[in-house]
Amino acid sequence: MARRAATKTPATLSDLDARKATILEAVVNEHIDTAQPVGSSSVASNADLAVSSATVRSEMVALEREGYLIQPHTSSGRLPTEKGYRYFVDHLTSGVLGPAQQLQIKDFFAGVRGEVEDVLEQTSTLLTQLTSYTSVVVGAGHSHSTILSVQLVSLDARHQVLVTVFSDGSVVKHSVVTQFDVTHVDVAEASRQLHALLLGLTIGSRVQVPSRSDHVASLVRESVSLLLAEQPTVEGEQVFIGGSSRVADAFDGVETVRKVLSILEQELLVVSLVQDILDQGLSVAIGSEHGFELLSSCAVIVAPVTIDGEPAGAVGLLGPTRMKYREAMAAAEAVSQQLSHHFTGGE
Amino acid sequence: MARRAATKTPATLSDLDARKATILEAVVNEHIDTAQPVGSSSVASNADLAVSSATVRSEMVALEREGYLIQPHTSSGRLPTEKGYRYFVDHLTSGVLGPAQQLQIKDFFAGVRGEVEDVLEQTSTLLTQLTSYTSVVVGAGHSHSTILSVQLVSLDARHQVLVTVFSDGSVVKHSVVTQFDVTHVDVAEASRQLHALLLGLTIGSRVQVPSRSDHVASLVRESVSLLLAEQPTVEGEQVFIGGSSRVADAFDGVETVRKVLSILEQELLVVSLVQDILDQGLSVAIGSEHGFELLSSCAVIVAPVTIDGEPAGAVGLLGPTRMKYREAMAAAEAVSQQLSHHFTGGE
DNA sequence: GTCTAGCACTCGGTAGAATCGAGTGCTAAC
DNA sequence: GTTAGCACTCGATTCTACCGAGTGCTAGAC
Known part of the structure; x- marks a missing residue:
């Protein structure tokens, strides 16, 4: 998906003489303004090149041949191509805000x-x-941030909220639902363990979870998997x-x-x-x-x-x-x- | 801002005889389908009323006089007005999903x-x-939810994060910035006090904050004002x-x-x-x-x-x-x- | 009375012809 | 190399004619 421009541009783009560049710039500028195809005469009068429209025309033919401009149909003005815009942008004198x-x-x-x-x-x-x-x-995202604090808060017997604070100041919430009733004491204990277990880690870390089968251990396992399983690339x-x-x-x-x-x-x-x-x-x-x-x-x-x-x-x-x-x-x-x-x- | 329809509708709307109602419905249905003005003939053929287009026309004139239909211009089909749609919707047989x-x-x-x-x-x-x-x-929003947990987490000496969990499971974050350096001990103490102070309250509650001028008291005051000052109506x-x-x-x-x-x-x-x-x-x-x-x-x-x-x-x-x-x-x-x-x- | 067939009429939309003009490409002269 | 001049192209605009969908009205049928 990343393939264009960066490689191709320098070679092909910088070989415009000063006058062609001026003309191209004038075409782009006017087209941006008017959304219309731009004719040779307005370029000739507009730009500070002291040449006639006929000269501009012949230059335009060249610019078209080189792919910077196109004509929507015979005998209308020209539009910039993508390549034309690219040249324009690459040679833009960096603008100043009003x-x-x-x-x-x-x-x-x-x-x-x-x-x-x-x-x-x-x-x-x-x-x-x-x-x-x-x-x-x-x-x-906070993919590189470390965990500053983990807390498990009980909503009711089977619903808890896992709140994690990261070192970048972001806060992430996860809902934990258990299949069994847990007491406030269990939640507090799990919260304490989680905090100790995860402090200083980043998302995506692997961690040794308790393998016991009691409620607290289950809560801890569930919480850890919710938190660390996030896709570190895009999440957050x-x-x-x-x-x-x-x-x-x-x-x-x-x-x-x-x-x-x-x-x-x-x-x-x-x-x-x-x-x-x-x-x-x-x-x-x-x-x-x-x-x-x-x-x-x-x-x-x-x-x-x-x-x-x-x-x-x-x-x-x-x-x-x-x-x-x-x-x-x-x-x-x-x-x-x-x-x-x-x-x-x-x- | 709440003024229309509810009061006006019942009186004016229910006085359409069955045939007018059928015609109106047919017009609405066809217009919804085609986005075009609807003529009398298509209504006559389409609907299950066995009358000619001329009859439909005269009914349409009546419907137009009563404000259910309009003609974009003389001698084109009719469109439903807002009132027409309103009648249609009010008398809609509740649809069934496919x-x-x-x-x-x-x-x-x-x-x-x-x-x-x-x-x-x-x-x-x-x-x-x-x-x-x-x-x-x-x-x-969580305007009626009570506070289940409040926690202050230190990012660095002058930046803390206030994390609040509500009884509806929502989590709200506030950044607290101090003008003075605070220690982890201060933060922990402030966190403890905040938790005790705010537990069970709702947003918009008034609460007695400590008036002392030490760092902990300042942190508490700042946090409380951030949290409770939220507009209870829309926030969250x-x-x-x-x-x-x-x-x-x-x-x-x-x-x-x-x-x-x-x-x-x-x-x-x-x-x-x-x-x-x-x-x-x-x-x-x-x-x-x-x-x-x-x-x-x-x-x-x-x-x-x-x-x-x-x-x-x-x-x-x-x-x-x-x-x-x-x-x-x-x-x-x-x-x-x-x-x-x-x-x-x-x- | 109510409905309908018939008819003149309206008017937006479309198609074609004529025209306009911006812009071109080319060429001959400077 | 540049430019003035000129014939040419072709989209856009205008005008006209016309078609047809749809109307309103009326006289006659049920």
Whole structure:
């Protein structure tokens, strides 16, 4: 699934002379603005190259031959191809946010507080407000965190709640149901044993459980298996999606909207999408560059979040391939940095 | 916000003679099927009334005068109005699910297990699969539950996690940040005091906190205020929305899709929407019957979930006003009953 | 009286023709 | 290498005619 762009791009992409590059950039910019095919004359007048439309046209023919542009039909303007967008993005002078947006980010992180989950969720709202695109915030799971505390609480004779606190501050709950009645004393004892047994371990650890057949031992065995059996890779990862209504006006076809929404519904897919892109070392995935067929008309921007230098999640933006890369990338960048700083500095 | 339908309906709605009722029903049924205006001839042939289209026409004129139907323009077929749908729904012979769907529900509840949250989330997926509409599952908050256990866990010198277990099995986490370094001993002592202080209380209770100025007392005060200050009405309520991509094909206009999605994004709104409808004693809210302007082209079906006879949440379905009421209501009904049973019987 | 067959009428939707114009490719001249 | 000029293409728009589904009305049948 991870196969494209990273390998192919450098070789093929950097061989555009200055004028071609300027023209390509102008086409992309205008198309992003207007959503229409771009003609040679508007490029000629628009860009700061002092050449006529005829010259632009012949250059466009070349750009089309090289795969950066396409014509929807003979004698219409040109559109950027995926490759065209890729070149554009790779050669983007990193954008600067407007002062209003900078202020908005600053205010947000100055004022935000509360639980990690709430901060992440509000961050996704912030990103959507900043960019008008659908945003994704992924918080890393606690797979590497150690267990700080384990407690078993009795609801009634056959129902207990297993509460685990991890060193990253996350709390996980498991329901334990027994086939036999247990007393408060049993639960307290099991709780004590579990705490002693699991303290300092991570999810996925193996541990020696008591093999006795009494109630306490059963409780302990059951609890341990519930807790340690979790998939260490994905469990505990948190996804917050903001502004999914924006897909409705980012894409024209109802069918496209449906496809994109159906992906967004599956949080695990979204996590792996973001992770995939990060793994490829990209900050933008355009069209088919990520492996998701259904998102072929989308571009995804990601920016990693770190805590104390350790990867701890990511923020992302999802829009049409003709999204406003410069602004969106700047926003994602700024927010991910602030978020990293927020969690690193002191919560 | 709760004003309509319940009061007005009985007087105005029940005065349709059998033939008008049959015609109205036929119009609604066909429109739901085809999404097109319905003409007199198809009604005449379709329904089991043995009259000509001309007779149907004159009846339709009457139905239009009384507000059950409208003509989009002169000389086209008729559409049901909100009032027409309301009559249709009120006189609906309660539908029966197909055997395949019954089996699907049965299998689902036979196989489902795990945390309450997971069950509710999967239930929303089930509802969407059954009906092809967007589904909503609301789990009641723990506002009336008592506190079973409170525990303060130290992350580092200035960060603690407050973990509270409620009698309904829910677990709530709060982060506590201090301006001063605290020792493990302090935390343990504060934890002990909190447990003693809060055991058996509910959210919103008032409690006497120590007024001393030492670290332990500060920790206790801070924790208590975090925990008890929560809004007892909405906090802790869980919302699971399934199949939001279905709105894309349930409505035609992009603008409508956008509006509906933007509502679904705001979970608190969804909760209050569902709650409103339940409070009105309705099981279906059509068009403007719920107070939400943006959802005026939607119908919402709700069915309450109870645990041991106590209200504990609801399931809902959201679709276009021309949704398949009979099937959708039957599905919501069946699922809510099974869900109630699932949580009542034994988790 | 109630129902229905018949008929003139309305009006949205569709198909085709004409037209427009943005944009192209090509070529000859600079 | 660049550009002005020009014929050409083809989607989009407009206009017209027309079809047909569906209506409302009325006169006659039951």
